Amino acid sequence: MIQPENVAAGLLARNLERCPDKAAFLCADDTLTHRALAAEAARFANLLQARGVGPGQRVVLVLPDSFAYPKAFLGAMLLGAVPVPVSAMLGAEDYAFILADCSASALVTWEDSPAAEGARSTPGVAVVLFCGLDGPWGLSGHSAEFEPAAHAAGQPGFMLYSSGSTGRPKGVPHAAADLLGPADPWGSDILGVTAEDVVFSASKMSFAYGLLSSLTLPLAFGATAVLFAGKPGPYELFECIARHRPSLFFCVPTLYNLMLRAFEPGTPGCDLSSLRLCYSAGEALPATLCQEWMSQTGVEILDGIGSTEAFNLFLSNRQGRVRCGASGEIVPGFEARLIAAGGNADSPEVPDGTPGNLLIRGPGLAQSYWERPEKTAETMLPGGWLATGDVYVREQGVFSHQGRSDDMLKVGAHWVSPVQVEDALRQHPAVAECAVAALRVEGLLRPCAHVVLKDPGQAQALLGVEILKCARELLPTYMCPVRVVFHNDLPKTPTGKIQRFRLRNA
Numbered sequence: 339m340i341q342p343e344n345v346a347a348g349l350l351a352r353n354l355e356r357c358p359d360k361a362a363f364l365c366a367d368d369t370l371t372h373r374a375l376a377a378e379a380a381r382f383a384n385l386l387q388a389r390g391v392g393p394g395q396r397v398v399l400v401l402p403d404s405f406a407y408p409k410a411f412l413g414a415m416l417l418g419a420v421p422v423p424v425s426a427m428l429g430a431e432d433y434a435f436i437l438a439d440c441s442a443s444a445l446v447t448w449e450d451s452p453a454a455e456g457a458r459s460t461p462g463v464a465v466v467l468f469c470g471l472d473g474p475w476g477l478s479g480h481s482a483e484f485e486p487a488a489h490a491a492g493q494p495g496f497m498l499y500s501s502g503s504t505g506r507p508k509g510v511p512h513a514a515a516d517l518l519g520p521a522d523p524w525g526s527d528i529l530g531v532t533a534e535d536v537v538f539s540a541s542k543m544s545f546a547y548g549l550l551s552s553l554t555l556p557l558a559f560g561a562t563a564v565l566f567a568g569k570p571g572p573y574e575l576f577e578c579i580a581r582h583r584p585s586l587f588f589c590v591p592t593l594y595n596l597m598l599r600a601f602e603p604g605t606p607g608c609d610l611s612s613l614r615l616c617y618s619a620g621e622a623l624p625a626t627l628c629q630e631w632m633s634q635t636g637v638e639i640l641d642g643i644g645s646t647e648a649f650n651l652f653l654s655n656r657q658g659r660v661r662c663g664a665s666g667e668i669v670p671g672f673e674a675r676l677i678a679a680g681g682n683a684d685s686p687e688v689p690d691g692t693p694g695n696l697l698i699r700g701p702g703l704a705q706s707y708w709e710r711p712e713k714t715a716e717t718m719l720p721g722g723w724l725a726t727g728d729v730y731v732r733e734q735g736v737f738s739h740q741g742r743s744d745d746m747l748k749v750g751a752h753w754v755s756p757v758q759v760e761d762a763l764r765q766h767p768a769v770a771e772c773a774v775a776a777l778r779v780e781g782l783l784r785p786c787a788h789v790v791l792k793d794p795g796q797a798q799a800l801l802g803v804e805i806l807k808c809a810r811e812l813l814p815t816y817m818c819p820v821r822v823v824f825h826n827d828l829p830k831t832p833t834g835k836i837q838r839f840r841l842r843n844a
């Protein structure tokens with residue numbers, strides 16, 4: 339069965355009708371209107387077709403966030419092909435793996451990129467298209483008219499690779515219609531997005547969170563998205579906000595933390611007056627960071643959790659009633675169940691206040707991983723439930739993240755959530771970042787604190803003792819770290835999540 343309409347064509351046509359000359363995207367000093375986007379996406383579909391790419395084939399995109407991204411993503415979808423956004427920060431070997439894993443027909447990237455190098459060692463990639471920030475080379479020679487082909491029902495419309503807290507990345511295919519899932523009710527009711535909004539995501543479009551904020555929101559609401567092509571650091575982000583004056587800002591906790599430390603209120607370089615709301619996802623937003631952000635900047639920050647598999651935010655805080663330290667409440671349309679370790683989708687739920695593994699069900703979830711039947715069986719459970727791999731505690735409908743199920747450690751009879759211990763460690767004024775992971779002591783697992791100091795020059799031995807003392811005042815004995823290890827940096831995924839598993843036994 340063929341779906342009646344091509345999702346990308348429908349969205350482009352709708353914006354062409356309602357706001358053709360409005361900016362869809364801003365990048366540096368340039369503007370891409372909805373009209374220009376529609377024409378360029380059609381040209382890109384023609385270019386791909388002329389190079390022999392057809393419906394259903396995978397088109398890997400390794401690009402900075404720039405006009406090239408929406409043109410290539412939507413152009414591939416117009417053709418009925420499957421765009422596969424991949425982080426631009428990987429090495430040639432990672433690209434070779436992903437290109438082979440999804441049997442890519444085409445790669446769109448910049449000249450001399452590590453992805454282009456990866457493609458040279460991957461025989462099936464017949465088409466490599468080079469791109470500037472403005473779009474793939476040779477687009478102007480192609481027609482701006484294209485007859486779109488719909489994606490066949492049950493076939494992917496786009497595919498993401500999960501950053502994977504452990505192991506190799508997994509392809510996560512989504513139906514074309516899933517692209518719009520986050521628009522409603524998350525975008526509409528929770529964020530209140532309108533055509534007047536200018537959105538800016540520090541997370542890249544190769545990351546589900548970046549894609550749904552930078553692509554879904556402008557397309558679904560006729561809003562404008564600011565694209566930042568470089569590597570975002572706190573000063574670059576402040577500069578971009580001051581210049582483009584976004585109303586909504588999307589970022590991850592690690593970067594909020596860096597921004598807060600660089601924040602100088604009242605200076606022109608740190609002008610956040612355009613922002614009506616900030617959003618945080620990707621990792622739990624520590625309660626202290628949430629409170630400090632709001633008190634220092636005066637802008638509300640909402641924490642919410644989503645995943646590549648869900649391509650949606652399924653738990654979220656709400657404007658006007660932020661609960662710092664919690665992921666918030668269920669997003670309407672989704673269902674959540676918390677079950678004990680070792681349980682399945684039919685197990686009874688754990689009572690309020692008891693940690694459990696989170697399962698969710700709702701619209702737009704990926705139905706499987708790409709060619710990974712075992713991983714699919716572990717994660718996509720009978721009845722449409724998705725095992726998130728996250729441990730949560732629920733109290734009166736509010737969910738608080740306790741860590742990934744594989745980061746939890748058992749000390750004696752007690753479960754220790756690294757997140758709770760980290761919250762206590764952060765109370766010490768010298769701590770900039772921290773992570774808690776298991777350390778084996780005489781054969782037994784004990785929590786160990788891994789700490790990055792605000793001032794790396796401080797005397798470490800003394801501080802270690804002080805930090806542990808501070809933790810002991812706040813935590814029951816079994817939760818207290820037995821040691822502090824100082825680091826210059828903590829290991830993170832390309833999307834900014836701390837990889838606690840890499841610190842185990844370190």
Ligand code: 3UK
Binds near residue numbers: 619622650665
């Ligand atoms: C963790 C959080 C606590 C959690 C994502 C779309 O992060 C996204 O997707 P990924 O597949 O990772 C999912 C995992 O990341 N996580 C994300 N947000 C939070 N943990 N609090 C949070 N607020 O382990 C989850 O299973 O890379 C995808 C939209 C938003 C996203 N955050």
